[in-house]
Amino acid sequence: MTIIHHYLRKELLILLSFIVTLFFLAGCEKQPNLGQFGNSNVSDNGSANIVVVDSSTIDLSTVYVDSTATAATGYLMVGTYNDAYLGQISSQAYLQVRPPASLPPLDPQLDTYDSIGMVLYFRKSNPYYGDTTLTPTFVVNQVDTLYQLPNYATGWFSNQSLPLGPDLGSTSVSIAPNLPYTSQNAGDTVKIRMDDALGQQLYNMIYNKSDTMTTLTTFLNWFNGLCISPGAGSQGVIYGFKDSSLMRIYYRSNTGGVSVTKTIDFTLYNRASQWNHITNNRAGSPLANLATPVSVTQPPPLTPSNLTGSASYVDNIIGLTTKMTFPFLNSISQRPDYVGLLRAQLTVIPLAGSFNTTWTLPPQLGIYSSDLHNTLLAPVFSTASSAVQTGGLIPNYFAPLLNSYNYDVTNFVANQIVNNTQGSNQVGIMLSIPSPANLSSFRRLAIADQSFPTQQRVILSVYYISLYPHQ
Amino acid sequence: MKRSIFIALLAVTSLRMMAQNNNAPYSQLGLGDLEDGYYNRTSGLANTGIAYRSNRFLINNNPASFSGLTDQYYTMEIGLRGQYISYAGTQVNVGATESADITFRKLVLGIKLSHHWGSSVGLLPYSTQNYEFAVPYNLVGTTVQIANHYYQGHGSVNRAYWANSYEFFHHLSIGVDASYIFGQLNQNDIIQATANGATLVSTTNNTNLQNLYFTYGMQLYGRLGRNLNYSLGATYSMKAALLAASTKLVLNNDSVTLQNIQNDEGYLYLPQALGLGFALTDKQKYTFVADYRYQNWNGVAAQNKYPGQAYNIASSERGSIGFEISKKKTFYNTRVELSYLQTGLYYENSYLQINGKQIKDYGVTAGFGVNSLKSPLSYSVIFQYGVKGTTQNDLIRQNYADVTFVLNFGAIWYTKGKKFD
Numbered sequence: 051m052t053i054i055h056h057y058l059r060k061e062l063l064i065l066l067s068f069i070v071t072l073f074f075l076a077g078c079e080k081q082p083n084l085g086q087f088g089n090s091n092v093s094d095n096g097s098a099n100i101v102v103v104d105s106s107t108i109d110l111s112t113v114y115v116d117s118t119a120t121a122a123t124g125y126l127m128v129g130t131y132n133d134a135y136l137g138q139i140s141s142q143a144y145l146q147v148r149p150p151a152s153l154p155p156l157d158p159q160l161d162t163y164d165s166i167g168m169v170l171y172f173r174k175s176n177p178y179y180g181d182t183t184l185t186p187t188f189v190v191n192q193v194d195t196l197y198q199l200p201n202y203a204t205g206w207f208s209n210q211s212l213p214l215g216p217d218l219g220s221t222s223v224s225i226a227p228n229l230p231y232t233s234q235n236a237g238d239t240v241k242i243r244m245d246d247a248l249g250q251q252l253y254n255m256i257y258n259k260s261d262t263m264t265t266l267t268t269f270l271n272w273f274n275g276l277c278i279s280p281g282a283g284s285q286g287v288i289y290g291f292k293d294s295s296l297m298r299i300y301y302r303s304n305t306g307g308v309s310v311t312k313t314i315d316f317t318l319y320n321r322a323s324q325w326n327h328i329t330n331n332r333a334g335s336p337l338a339n340l341a342t343p344v345s346v347t348q349p350p351p352l353t354p355s356n357l358t359g360s361a362s363y364v365d366n367i368i369g370l371t372t373k374m375t376f377p378f379l380n381s382i383s384q385r386p387d388y389v390g391l392l393r394a395q396l397t398v399i400p401l402a403g404s405f406n407t408t409w410t411l412p413p414q415l416g417i418y419s420s421d422l423h424n425t426l427l428a429p430v431f432s433t434a435s436s437a438v439q440t441g442g443l444i445p446n447y448f449a450p451l452l453n454s455y456n457y458d459v460t461n462f463v464a465n466q467i468v469n470n471t472q473g474s475n476q477v478g479i480m481l482s483i484p485s486p487a488n489l490s491s492f493r494r495l496a497i498a499d500q501s502f503p504t505q506q507r508v509i510l511s512v513y514y515i516s517l518y519p520h521q
Numbered sequence: 522m523k524r525s526i527f528i529a530l531l532a533v534t535s536l537r538m539m540a541q542n543n544n545a546p547y548s549q550l551g552l553g554d555l556e557d558g559y560y561n562r563t564s565g566l567a568n569t570g571i572a573y574r575s576n577r578f579l580i581n582n583n584p585a586s587f588s589g590l591t592d593q594y595y596t597m598e599i600g601l602r603g604q605y606i607s608y609a610g611t612q613v614n615v616g617a618t619e620s621a622d623i624t625f626r627k628l629v630l631g632i633k634l635s636h637h638w639g640s641s642v643g644l645l646p647y648s649t650q651n652y653e654f655a656v657p658y659n660l661v662g663t664t665v666q667i668a669n670h671y672y673q674g675h676g677s678v679n680r681a682y683w684a685n686s687y688e689f690f691h692h693l694s695i696g697v698d699a700s701y702i703f704g705q706l707n708q709n710d711i712i713q714a715t716a717n718g719a720t721l722v723s724t725t726n727n728t729n730l731q732n733l734y735f736t737y738g739m740q741l742y743g744r745l746g747r748n749l750n751y752s753l754g755a756t757y758s759m760k761a762a763l764l765a766a767s768t769k770l771v772l773n774n775d776s777v778t779l780q781n782i783q784n785d786e787g788y789l790y791l792p793q794a795l796g797l798g799f800a801l802t803d804k805q806k807y808t809f810v811a812d813y814r815y816q817n818w819n820g821v822a823a824q825n826k827y828p829g830q831a832y833n834i835a836s837s838e839r840g841s842i843g844f845e846i847s848k849k850k851t852f853y854n855t856r857v858e859l860s861y862l863q864t865g866l867y868y869e870n871s872y873l874q875i876n877g878k879q880i881k882d883y884g885v886t887a888g889f890g891v892n893s894l895k896s897p898l899s900y901s902v903i904f905q906y907g908v909k910g911t912t913q914n915d916l917i918r919q920n921y922a923d924v925t926f927v928l929n930f931g932a933i934w935y936t937k938g939k940k941f942d
Contacts, residue, residue, distance in 0.1 A: 097710035097724035098771045098779075102662035389771060390779040392721055515722045516661065517771055517780055 096518065100392060104511040107378050110362040110499040111352035113424045113480070115369040116343055117207035121325035123490040126170065126295060127367075128188055129288030130280040131180035135359065135404060135496050137335035139368060141288050144212065145324040146197055146275040147297045147316035149256070149263050154314060156257040156301070164300040164311065166249025167219065168242040168278065170291040177491035178227045180287030181408050185233070187281025189220040190242050193274035197323065206325030208367070212277070219244035220281050225289060240291070242278075249299055256299075256314060270319065277327075288492050293318050330368045337363065349423040355499040361401045364415065364481050364495040366488035372497055373420050375478035376466065376510060383467045387516040393433065394463035397509045398441065398455040398481065401496035407447050412493040414440035416484035417457045422476035430479060432458035440484060451505060455481075463512060542651040542675070543606050543622045546917050547880055547910065549674050550832050550873055551825075552730075552789065553650035553706060557814075557839060557869065557882075560600030560626045564903040564925055565888015566843025567865025569812040571798025572740060572754030574694075577858070577892070577899065577931055579631040579641055582812075583754045583796070584684040584696030585738035587631055587639030594633045596931035600626040603924045610910075610917040626925070632934065637688040647678040650706050657715065668721060669713040678704035678730055692743045698736040702763055702791070705729050721774050728767040734791060735759055748804045756796035760821060762788040790821035792836070805856065808845040810865075814838070818872040832875040841867035843886075863888035863903075876914035883908055884921075899929040 120127070126143030133139055168190050172178075191214035199206065221242045223233050230238045255263045262268045276297065280288075297316040302309050318324060332338050336359030341351035352373055355362045362372040374396075382388060398415070405411050417439050419427040429438045441455025462479060469477065481497070482488060498507040548554040562578035563570030570582035574589035579598055590596070605621040629643025656670040681703070686696030711723040735758065742752035765787050771780040798812040815838050822834040843865030849856045868883040884907025892899040905923040912918045 096769070097726070098712075098722050100660050100668060100712055100721060102660045102666060104662070390722075390773050390777075392774060513660070515771065515773060515779060517724070 098389065098515050098517045100513055101387070101516040102511055102513050103382055104509050106376055106382070106510045106512060108500060108508050108510055109375045109377060109478075110355040110497060110508065111373045111375075112337070112340060112355070112358055112362045113350045113352045113371045113373050113420075114340055114342055115350045115371075117209040118328070118367055118369050118489055119205060120208040120328065120367065120489055121206035121323070122321045123326070123486065124293050124321070125177060125290035125326075125490050126278060126293055126324070127177075127288055127290045127326040127328070127490075127492070128170075128278045128280060129180065129186050129286075130284055131286050131288060133335070133409070133494060135336050135361070135363065136365060136368065136370070136494055137330055137332035137337055139288070139331075139492065140280055140329045141492075142211070142277050142279040142327045143291070143324070144193070144197075144206070144275060144277050144327060145293070145295075146270060146319040147273070148266055148319040149269055149316055150314060153256050153259060153263060154312070156253075158257070160304040161312075162302045163246075163250050163253040164302050165246060166244045166252065166297065166299050168244060168276070168295065169298050170240040170242070170278070170295040172225055172227065172230050172232070172238050172240060172289055172291055174228070174230055174238070176227070176230075176292060177290035177487075178225075178287060179410075179492035179494075182225060182227055182287050184286030185222050185224040186287055186289070187220055187222040187284040188240065188242055189279045189281045190218045190244055191215055191277045191279065192218055192248070193277060195274065196271065197275040206323065208326060208328040208369070210325070211327045212275070214277050214279075218248060222281070222284075227289070244297070252316075253299055253301060253314075266319075275323075290490065293321060293324055326367075328368055336361070349425070352424050355497075356501075359496075360499050360501045361404070361496045362499065364412065364483060364497070365492065366483045367490070367492055370494075371426065372481040372495075373424055373478050374481070374508070375476060376463075377475040379463065379466050379510075379512075380468060380470055380474070382512055382514060385514075385516075387518045388514055389517045390515045391460065391464050391467060392513040392515055393458065393460045394513065395511045396457040396459045396479070397511070398457075398497055399451070399506055399508060400453055401498040401502075402450050402506050404494075404496040405447070405450070405453075410447075410493060411443060411445060411453065412483050412487070412491075412495050413443060413445070414484055414487065415443070415455045415495065416440055416482050417459070418480045418482055419462060420478050420480035422473045424480075426480050426482055430457065430459055430462045433460045434458070438484060459510070463510075467512070542624065542649070543604055543620045544608075544653055545649070545651050546608075546654075546919075547871075547873055547875070548648075548650040549652045549654075549672070549708070550875070551834060552678060553648040553674075553676070555648045555837075555872065556646045558602075558626075558925075559645075560602065560925055560927055561598060561629075562890070562901065562927075563810075563843070564600075564905075564927065565863030565865060565886050565890070565901065566810050566845060567841040567867040567884075567886045569798065569810040569841040569843040569865055569867070570800075571738075571756055571796045571812045571814075572742075572752040572800040573798075573808075573810055574740060574742060574752055574800075578929060579629050579643075581629065581641070581643070581645065581682075581684070581698075583738040583740060583756050583798075584641075584698035584736060585686045585694040585740040585754065587633075587641050587684060587696060588637055588686040588688040588694040589740075590631060590633040590639045592633050592636055593933050594931060595631065595934045596929060597628075597630045598927060598929045599628050601926045601928075602626050603926075604921055605923075606919050606921045608917055608919055610912040611915060612917055639686050641682075641684045643682060645680045645682065647680045647702055647704070649677045650674045650708075651676075655713075667715050669715050669718070671709075671711040671713050673709040673711065674707065676704060676706035678702060678706070680734070686738070692741060694738075694740045694742075696738040696740075698738065700734040700736070701731070702734045702761070703729075703731040719774065722779075723772045725770045725772075726767060727770070728765055730763045730765050730789065732761055732763045734761045736794075745801075750800075750802040750805070752800040752802075754796075754798045754800070756794070758791070758794040760793050760817075761791045763791060765789045787826075788824070790824045792821045793817045805849060806847050808847065809842070810845070811840075811842045813840050816872060832873055834872055835870075835874040835879055837870055837872040839867065839869040841865060857894075858892050859894070860889070860891045861901075863890075867907075871909075875916060878911060878914050878916060880910050880916075881908075882910075890927075897930055897932045899931070901927045901929075903927070 127141040130140035194215040299314040580586035631641035682700040684698040769782040802808040847861040888903040890901030903925040
C-alpha cells in the first residue's frame with residue numbers, strides 16, 4: 051500500500067466521467083407502463099374509495115305563482131293552444147299607442163282617408179309555441195276603460211285584464227315562423243284591418259289638429275288602449291310579435307296628379323304598460339289538481355307530482371316551476387363509510403312523449419336554490435364556474451331519451467347532506483327558465499318523477515368518498 | 522474544490538434516488554424488495570462472501586470479517602449503482618417496457634481498533650419499495666362509470682449498523698452486527714378521472730418501521746498446505762419484531778384533509794436467517810467462494826399481516842458462487858494488490874410467492890477493481906445481469922443489468938501518515 055495522499059487529477063476525472071455516464075444512461079429511459087399487474091396483486095390497504103349513490107329519493111312538485119310580470123317583455127304574445135299536459139293556454143296583448151309627435155298637414159282637396167289597421171311584426175327570432183300549421187285568428191279591440199293600474203298594483207301582471215269594447219277588426223293568418231313569412235304575402239308582417247269609423251274619426255282629429263291629438267295625456271285618456279286577442283275558435287299556437295308593432299292610418303294624397311298612399315303611425319306609447327294577459331284553463335288536464343293560492347299573502351303553493359300525472363312542470367310564463375326536495379339526502383352522510391362529498395350531479399330527463407318538434411323543450415333551464423317557502427333563490431353554481439347553469443340541453447327529437455339537462459349540484463348537496471335542521475327536508479332546488487325567456491316565451495317542460503323507469507326520470511348522482519373505519 | 526464537486530454529485534445522486542427509481546412491481550408486497558447485495562468487494566462474486574476476508578475492504582456479508590482489516594487501518598466505502606430493467610409479461614404495456622435509474626447504495630466505515638478487533642459502522646439498505654400501477658375500475662355503485670386507481674409506492678427500510686469482530690487463536694473470528702432497522706414505506710392510492718387524469722381522492726398509507734436487529738457471524742480460516750488458504754463462514758440472525766406505526770391520510774380532490782388516522786401500532790417480524798459459506802484461495806491469487814443463505818419467512822408468515830391479495834410469504838434461499846483473480850506485487854517485502862477480476866453466479870428463491878409461483882432471481886456478475894498506488898483510493902466496477910420473476914401466471918419478468926461503482930478510501934490512523942503492515 052501507499053502513503054501518498056495526493057489525489058491524481060486523472061483518477062478524479064475517471065470517477066466523475068463514470069458517474070456522469072451513469073446519470074446519462076439512467077436519464078435516457080422513461081418509466082415503464084406495467085398496466086394491469088396491479089389488478090390481481092394490488093395491496094388491499096383499506097384505501098378510500100368512491101361510491102356513487104344514484105337512488106336518492108327526489109320529491110318533485112310543481113310550484114304555482116298566480117301571476118307573472120309579463121309587462122315590457124318586448125313581445126305581444128297572442129294566441130291560444132291546447133297543451134296535453136297543461137290545458138288550454140291563451141294570451142292577449144295589451145298596449146297603448148300614441149299619435150305621432152308631429153301631425154302631418156292634411157289638405158281635404160288633396161288627401162283622402164283610406165283605412166286603418168294594426169301592423170304586427172313577426173321577426174325571425176320571435177318566440178312562438180304550438181302547432182304553426184294551424185291558422186289562428188287575431189282580433190283587435192279597444193280598451194273600454196281607463197288604461198291604468200289597479201289600486202296598490204306596481205305593474206302589469208299576467209293575471210290582469212281590462213274591459214274591452216267591440217271588435218275593431220280581425221284576421222286569420224298562418225305564419226311560417228322560421229322564414230318568417232305570412233299567408234298575407236306581406237313578408238313577416240301581419241295586418242289587421244280595423245273599423246273605418248274609428249279610422250275616419252282619428253283622421254279627422256288629425257286634420258283638425260284636435261287637442262286630443264296634440265296633447266298626449268288627453269289622447270291616452272280618450273283612446274285608452276288596444277288589446278290583441280286570439281279570435282273565437284282560434285287554436286294551435288301563440289305568437290310573440292315585436293312590440294314595435296303599431297296602429298296605422300292609411301290615406302291617399304294627390305301629388306302632382308298621382309295618387310300616393312301615405313300613412314300615419316300610432317306607435318307603442320310605453321313599453322312598461324304593454325303586458326300580456328295569460329289564462330290557463332287546466333280543467334281535464336293533468337294539472338287539474340294544481341294547488342293555487344287562496345290568499346295574496348300565501349307563499350306559492352306546491353303540488354306533488356303524484357297529483358299531476360306523475361310529473362312536474364316548468365313553464366314560467368304561466369307561473370309554473372318545479373321544485374325538487376331530497377328528503378333522505380343527509381342519510382348518505384350518516385353512512386359509516388362516508389368521509390366526504392366528491393361531487394353531485396343532477397340529471398333531469400324530460401318526460402318521454404311529452405315533447406317533439408312542435409312542443410319543443412326550453413333550450414335553457416336554470417337551477418336555483420329554494421327554501422321552505424318555495425321561493426326562487428340564488429342560482430346553484432357549479433364548482434368550476436360562477437356562471438348560471440342552464441342544463442346544456444342538446445335537443446335530439448329523434449331519440450327522446452337522450453335529451454337531458456345536467457347540473458353540477460355539488461355545492462348544494464355539500465350543504466344539504468349535512469343539514470339536519472328542522473325543515474331542512476323542504477329546502478330544495480328550483481328549476482326555472484332563466485330570464486328573459488322565462489317571461490317572453492311559452493315552452494313547457496314535463497319532468498318524470500321516480501315512478502318512471504330509471505332511464506326516464508330525474509336522477510341525483512352523489513359521488514362520495516368512502517373509507518371503512520375498520521380498515 | 523474537486524472534493525466539493527464530488528460531494529455535490531453524491532447529493533444529486535441521492536436526490537435522484539428519491540425522485541425517480543425503477544418501477545419494481547414486486548416491491549408492493551411484503552416489506553418491499555429485500556436487498557441482497559452488499560456493494561463491496563464481493564459484489565463481483567455475486568455477493569458471495571460469508572467466508573471472505575479482506576485486509577482493506579469492508580465485507581458486510583459477515584460481521585466476523587472486520588477483524589481481517591490491516592492493523593491501525595481505517596477505511597470508508599461508498600457504493601453507487603446504475604440499473605437498467607426491461608420488463609416483460611402479458612401485463613406490461615408494450616409501449617413502455619424499460620426503465621433505468623441510478624441510486625446511492627451505501628456508506629460504511631471500518632477501523633481496526635486493535636490487533637484483533639475490527640469495527641465498522643454504516644448505513645445500508647434493507648429493503649426498498651417503488652412501484653406504480655394504473656388500474657381502471659368501476660366506481661362502487663355503478664357498472665358504467667369508470668375511474669382509474671393509480672397505485673404508487675415508494676420508501677425504503679434502512680439498516681444503520683455497528684459491527685464488531687474479534688479474532689481468536691489467529692484462525693477464528695467472531696462478530697456481532699447490531700443494526701437499527703428504520704424506514705418508512707409510503708403507499709398512495711390515487712383515484713383519478715379517466716377523462717383527464719385529475720385526482721379525485723387520494724389515500725396515503727405511511728408505515729414507519731424500527732427496531733434492533735442482530736446478526737452474528739463466525740469465520741474459521743487457515744492454511745491448507747503451502748499455497749491454499751481456506752475460510753469457512755457462517756452467519757445467523759435472530760427473529761426480530763419491527764415496530765410498525767402507520768398512518769392513513771385521505772385527501773379530497775382539492776387536497777383538503779378528510780381523514781388523518783393514526784393506526785394502532787403493530788409488529789412486523791423479520792425472520793431467522795442463516796448463512797453458510799466457504800472460500801478457497803490458491804497462491805493468494807485465485808479465490809473460489811460459495812455461499813448459501815436461508816431466511817425462514819415461513820416461521821413468521823402467520824405473525825405478519827401484510828396487506829395484499831394473491832400472494833404468500835415463503836422462506837427464501839439463495840445460493841451463489843464466485844471466482845476471483847487477484848494481481849499482486851511485492852514492494853519492500855509487502856505484497857500489495859494492484860487489481861483484481863471477479864465473476865460469479867447466483868440463484869435465489871425470493872420470499873414472495875405470487876399466483877402460486879415463488880419469484881426467482883438469478884444471474885451472473887463480473888467485477889474489476891483497481892487499487893491506486895498513488896492515492897488511498899480503490900475503485901471497483903461491477904457488472905451484473907439477472908432475471909427476476911417470470912411471465913407465467915400473469916407475472917412480470919424483469920431482465921436487469923446493473924453497473925455498480927464502489928469507491929474505497931483507506932489509510933492508516935494514528936501513525937502520522939506512516940503505513941506498516
